[in-house]
Amino acid sequence: MTQWIEIGALTDIPRLGSRVVRTPGGNIAVFRTESDEVFALDDRCPHKGGPLSQGIVHNKRVTCPLHNFVIELASGQAVAPDEGCTHTHPAKVENGVVWLSVRQAAAVS
Amino acid sequence: MLDKVTKQKLVVIGNGMAGIRTVEALLERAPDLYDITVFGSEPYGNYNRILLSPVLAGEKTVDDIMLNTVDWYEDNNITLRKGETITMIDRRTCEVVTEAGERVPYDRLLIATGSNPIMLPLPGKDLPGVIGFRDIYDVDRMIKASTDYRNAVVIGGGLLGLEAANGLMKRGMNVTVVHLLDTLMERQLDPVAGGLLRKSLEERGMVFKMPAQTQAILGEDRVTGVRFGDGTELPADLVVMAVGIRPNFELAKKAGLYCERGIVVSDTMQTYDGRIYAVGECVQHRRQTYGLVAPLFDQAKVCANHLAMKGFATYDGSVTSTKLKVTGIDLFSAGDFAPGPDKEEIVLQDANRGVYKRIILKDKKIVGAVLYGDTIDGPWYFQHLRDGTDVSHMRERLVFGAANLGDGGVSGQSSVAAMSDETEICGCNGVCKGAIVKAISEKKLFTLDDVRAHTKASSSCGSCTGLVEQVLAFTLGGDYSAAPKVKPLCKCTDHSHDDVRRVIVEQQLKTIPAVMRFMEWKTLNGCHSCRPALNYYLLATWPGEYRDDQQSRFINERVHANIQKDGTYSVVPRMWGGVTTPSELRAIADVAEKFNIPTVKVTGGQRIDLLGVKKEDLPAVWADLNDAGMVSGHAYAKGLRTVKTCVGSEWCRFGTQDSTGLGVKLEKFMWGSWTPAKVKLGVSGCPRNCAEATCKDVGVVCVDSGYEIHFAGAAGLHIKGTEFLTKVETEDECLEVIVALTQLYREEGWYLERMYKWCDRVGLEQIRKRVVDDVANRKALFARFGYSQQFAQTDPWAERASRGVDRNEFAPLAELELA
Numbered sequence: 001m002t003q004w005i006e007i008g009a010l011t012d013i014p015r016l017g018s019r020v021v022r023t024p025g026g027n028i029a030v031f032r033t034e035s036d037e038v039f040a041l042d043d044r045c046p047h048k049g050g051p052l053s054q055g056i057v058h059n060k061r062v063t064c065p066l067h068n069f070v071i072e073l074a075s076g077q078a079v080a081p082d083e084g085c086t087h088t089h090p091a092k093v094e095n096g097v098v099w100l101s102v103r104q105a106a107a108v109s
Numbered sequence: 110m111l112d113k114v115t116k117q118k119l120v121v122i123g124n125g126m127a128g129i130r131t132v133e134a135l136l137e138r139a140p141d142l143y144d145i146t147v148f149g150s151e152p153y154g155n156y157n158r159i160l161l162s163p164v165l166a167g168e169k170t171v172d173d174i175m176l177n178t179v180d181w182y183e184d185n186n187i188t189l190r191k192g193e194t195i196t197m198i199d200r201r202t203c204e205v206v207t208e209a210g211e212r213v214p215y216d217r218l219l220i221a222t223g224s225n226p227i228m229l230p231l232p233g234k235d236l237p238g239v240i241g242f243r244d245i246y247d248v249d250r251m252i253k254a255s256t257d258y259r260n261a262v263v264i265g266g267g268l269l270g271l272e273a274a275n276g277l278m279k280r281g282m283n284v285t286v287v288h289l290l291d292t293l294m295e296r297q298l299d300p301v302a303g304g305l306l307r308k309s310l311e312e313r314g315m316v317f318k319m320p321a322q323t324q325a326i327l328g329e330d331r332v333t334g335v336r337f338g339d340g341t342e343l344p345a346d347l348v349v350m351a352v353g354i355r356p357n358f359e360l361a362k363k364a365g366l367y368c369e370r371g372i373v374v375s376d377t378m379q380t381y382d383g384r385i386y387a388v389g390e391c392v393q394h395r396r397q398t399y400g401l402v403a404p405l406f407d408q409a410k411v412c413a414n415h416l417a418m419k420g421f422a423t424y425d426g427s428v429t430s431t432k433l434k435v436t437g438i439d440l441f442s443a444g445d446f447a448p449g450p451d452k453e454e455i456v457l458q459d460a461n462r463g464v465y466k467r468i469i470l471k472d473k474k475i476v477g478a479v480l481y482g483d484t485i486d487g488p489w490y491f492q493h494l495r496d497g498t499d500v501s502h503m504r505e506r507l508v509f510g511a512a513n514l515g516d517g518g519v520s521g522q523s524s525v526a527a528m529s530d531e532t533e534i535c536g537c538n539g540v541c542k543g544a545i546v547k548a549i550s551e552k553k554l555f556t557l558d559d560v561r562a563h564t565k566a567s568s569s570c571g572s573c574t575g576l577v578e579q580v581l582a583f584t585l586g587g588d589y590s591a592a593p594k595v596k597p598l599c600k601c602t603d604h605s606h607d608d609v610r611r612v613i614v615e616q617q618l619k620t621i622p623a624v625m626r627f628m629e630w631k632t633l634n635g636c637h638s639c640r641p642a643l644n645y646y647l648l649a650t651w652p653g654e655y656r657d658d659q660q661s662r663f664i665n666e667r668v669h670a671n672i673q674k675d676g677t678y679s680v681v682p683r684m685w686g687g688v689t690t691p692s693e694l695r696a697i698a699d700v701a702e703k704f705n706i707p708t709v710k711v712t713g714g715q716r717i718d719l720l721g722v723k724k725e726d727l728p729a730v731w732a733d734l735n736d737a738g739m740v741s742g743h744a745y746a747k748g749l750r751t752v753k754t755c756v757g758s759e760w761c762r763f764g765t766q767d768s769t770g771l772g773v774k775l776e777k778f779m780w781g782s783w784t785p786a787k788v789k790l791g792v793s794g795c796p797r798n799c800a801e802a803t804c805k806d807v808g809v810v811c812v813d814s815g816y817e818i819h820f821a822g823a824a825g826l827h828i829k830g831t832e833f834l835t836k837v838e839t840e841d842e843c844l845e846v847i848v849a850l851t852q853l854y855r856e857e858g859w860y861l862e863r864m865y866k867w868c869d870r871v872g873l874e875q876i877r878k879r880v881v882d883d884v885a886n887r888k889a890l891f892a893r894f895g896y897s898q899q900f901a902q903t904d905p906w907a908e909r910a911s912r913g914v915d916r917n918e919f920a921p922l923a924e925l926e927l928a
């Protein structure tokens with residue numbers, strides 16, 4: 001069952017940018033695209049654990065700041081020729097509010 | 110297009126590798142000088158003829174080998190008349206005449222008609238099924254034949270013949286290679302290496318008939334066989350003639366241009382008619398004709414220079430080397446290896462490993478080399494051959510190669526060839542040579558971008574780019590030099606950096622989306638390469654008007670600190686000219702303790718680096734440093750970084766001027782400015798040069814009578830001493846020249862192009878002319894820099910520490926706990 005948690009306003013995340021959500025299981029990066037879609041990924045690059053939240057967002061992808069892996073926001077998959085996958089979490093926007101469903105972890109503070 | 114009327118007309122005959130390389134080089138040097146029309150018999154854009162062999166072998170497709178697509182011509186305002194052959198040049202009226210009889214006028218004409226395969230004058234040579242190996246049309250016919258027929262005969266055991274035979278074999282045909290002599294590739298190989306080559310090709314299933322003279326080609330409606338001088342016959346459904354090429358100069362000869370074995374040209378690539386130039390396989394230069402691309406590209410460069418009316422370059426001929434492009438066979442040959450009385454040779458033969466090396470010496474120099482089985486040192490020998498190095502001191506061990514001599518330092522090339530597979534090439538991403546070579550050969554990579562994408566080598570700081578290019582060059586041999594020269598900014602666009610910069614100004618484009626729309630970007634929001642570049646170009650072009658786009662900044666510039674491998678940051682406060690005070694040091698110490706900063710380190714640029722700061726602590730760290738009077742040191746910026754100084758006349762017994770004071774003055778004037786890539790300065794108080802000013806982007810060396818200004822140095826993976834720019838008498842002049850120089854670089858440099866690369870590209874004289882000689886221009890540059898500094902000199906740390914700029918950037922959006 002999906003349990004949705006309210007994490008903030010859409011406008012708190014810059015367009016083509018990202019913010020971090022702290023969880024006991026590690027940081028989750030929440031991204032906002034140019035067309036105001038949101039995506040959530042573990043904030044760990046499949047390459048060497050770089051913080052994806054700090055990368056440059058383009059279309060529905062983010063480039064890791066450490067060594068430029070490009071990750072698909074929707075699937076967490078590294079764009080070829082790179083290989084690897086980052087864990088994704090369901091995220092959505094309703095009436096300007098961003099909701100996140102943390103897989104495996106739960107509950108709000 | 111109104112100005113087309115007044116532009117000079119350049120007509121190019123031959124849409125091939127040499128002709129188009131010349132046009133590309135011309136566009137780089139003088140983009141608007143000519144109205145260009147290109148005639149080509151083939152119905153395509155320009156493609157990489159070299160790679161027809163891998164196309165035939167099924168390792169590449171025709172699309173893979175296109176160098177300039179039809180769009181490229183359009184984008185560059187070039188009229189491409191593909192599929193049209195020129196049949197006459199009328200020198201009296203300065204016109205060329207097409208097959209259809211149309212006359213097209215020229216002011217300058219470039220002939221680049223290449224060559225034709227030699228078709229032996231044998232009975233039956235015109236039968237269907239008998240073809241040469243020269244263009245896409247030939248390859249198409251061979252591929253077709255391989256699906257319909259079984260038996261192929263290739264006449265000619267040279268480079269081309271063997272590549273054709275290999276391709277046809279890969280396509281499933283039974284292939285026999287017929288060769289007149291008893292050594293394969295006799296022009297590149299000696300009998301021993303030829304024998305080894307034959308053996309390994311035979312192991313792959315190739316059949317040889319040699320020595321053998323072909324007497325007739327048999328068949329009625331189509332070829333059915335080949336008959337030889339000894340009376341024997343072989344069945345054949347396909348005969349490929351690969352016995353050589355003949356420069357294609359009929360057209361020139363008919364026009365009365367002086368020709369011998371090719372169109373005779375001077376050192377400026379001009380024919381006997383000064384309006385008519387010729388390049389490529391169709392020319393004869395200093396009695397030589399060439400059949401490989403490397404020399405043709407050298408010719409193209411010289412010819413383009415002359416056409417651009419920058420007629421200082423001359424072509425002095427080329428020495429060539431060869432690699433056979435048959436996957437799995439390592440073969441390298443260069444220079445002259447025919448035995449002779451005045452020559453010595455050194456031979457190494459290791460039958461078990463299948464290795465053979467022969468180095469030919471004359472007058473203590475290498476004049477030729479043949480390598481089989483282990484070609485890793487090929488480029489190294491070739492380098493010594495071209496340089497004419499005296500190798501007598503390493504004669505005994507020469508044949509074992511560069512690695513065994515510890516001769517890594519002669520040039521980058523030699524060191525790459527000598528490196529073991531474990532040698533790390535890219536320090537940033539920890540990529541070793543073996544990994545790059547493996548990726549190149551297994552994934553069939555041909556460009557630097559490919560290598561970057563697959564291995565990450567050279568994708569970060571880029572300082573190992575040169576090394577990676579060399580790894581590419583020696584892994585691919587001749588293929589590599591075929592990469593197109595005018596580089597697009599990134600994969601999101603076909604436009605070059607220069608195009609983008611020019612259009613931003615011309616069209617008054619003031620936002621990133623506007624640039625992308627106008628220039629028809631191929632991706633939605635660009636990528637991590639082009640967005641930061643565009644952001645810089647807009648910022649530098651429209652100071653005070655353009656709003657910096659934080660989301661198009663690399664993380665370091667967005668948060669004004671350097672990201673580290675564990676996601677923490679480093680903080681480097683500015684220390685003007687490397688001078689600090691006890692109270693600043695005390696404040697730094699306090700900050701380090703208060704925030705548990707694990708490492709405090711002195712940097713190479715005379716600053717103090719606090720490493721391992723957590724992102725959310727950054728604003729508070731900055732606030733404390735600000736309180737002690739310190740601001741951002743921009744150690745993360747593509748901008749002015751440090752000015753390193755020595756103690757100079759204030760303290761030093763050798764000091765001639767106040768180098769420290771000048772350094773501080775420069776830094777105070779220039780801090781905060783954004784530049785295409787980082788800029789580091791140095792000021793030394795005398796020629797002892799303790800501030801190491803002559804390996805900086807800009808360096809000042811003080812002397813009794815004034816200040817010597819140097820620039821374009823580097824001391825990273827590339828080490829390069831500076832170029833001397835000029836000498837001035839006063840501090841004020843010194844500041845003015847350095848600022849003007851930096852501004853010119855800001856206006857013309859490509860994003861991420863260091864000053865020394867920019868200087869290489871634009872030329873020292875060009876820069877000196879505009880910054881030193883033209884005083885009015887210098888003052889204008891200085892004024893523009895000053896204007897833009899009004900908007901640049903706010904401390905980014907203070908904005909964020911106390912004025913709440915970008916507050917969101919440093920705090921998490923939410924914190925979740927377990928239920």
Ligand SMILES: Cc1cc2nc3c(=O)[nH]c(=O)nc-3n(C[C@H](O)[C@H](O)[C@H](O)COP(=O)(O)OP(=O)(O)OC[C@H]3O[C@@H](n4cnc5c(N)ncnc54)[C@H](O)[C@@H]3O)c2cc1C
Pocket residue numbers: 122123124125126127128148149150151158159160161162193194195196221222223224242243244269272357360388389390391399400401402403405432434587588
């Ligand atoms: C299969 C193969 C493999 C090769 N491998 C290598 C290699 O590994 N390394 C290497 O360095 N070199 C290699 N070469 C050689 C290299 O491709 C040539 O040296 C190079 O392409 C010559 O360039 P060019 O511009 O002089 O001639 P081309 O590229 O042949 O261009 C000439 C063009 O002019 C056109 N033309 C001719 N006459 C007219 C006319 N009257 N009107 C209009 N158009 C005309 C032709 O159709 C042709 O398209 C190889 C060649 C082949 C065929």
Ligand code: HEM
Pocket residue numbers: 754755756760761762763797798799800801
């Ligand atoms: C003829 C050769 C040289 C002489 C006579 C010389 C002399 C000096 C002297 C007298 C000082 C003292 C300044 C002080 O008291 O702080 C000094 C400082 C220094 N020297 Fe040299 N030097 C020479 C060459 C070099 C070279 C080649 C380098 C490095 C490439 C170098 C690096 C330095 C450095 C880093 C300092 C400290 C500068 C500063 O930060 O103040 N020196 N040198």
Ligand code: SF4
Pocket residue numbers: 536537570
């Ligand atoms: S600090 Fe510079 S030299 Fe040192 S590891 Fe990092 S990139 Fe390499």
Ligand code: SF4
Pocket residue numbers: 755756757758761762763764765768793794795796797798799800
């Ligand atoms: S460069 Fe000259 S003035 Fe400066 S510290 Fe060295 S010796 Fe002294």
Ligand code: FES
Pocket residue numbers: 045046047048049050064065066067068069
């Ligand atoms: S950690 Fe992300 S690319 Fe290396």
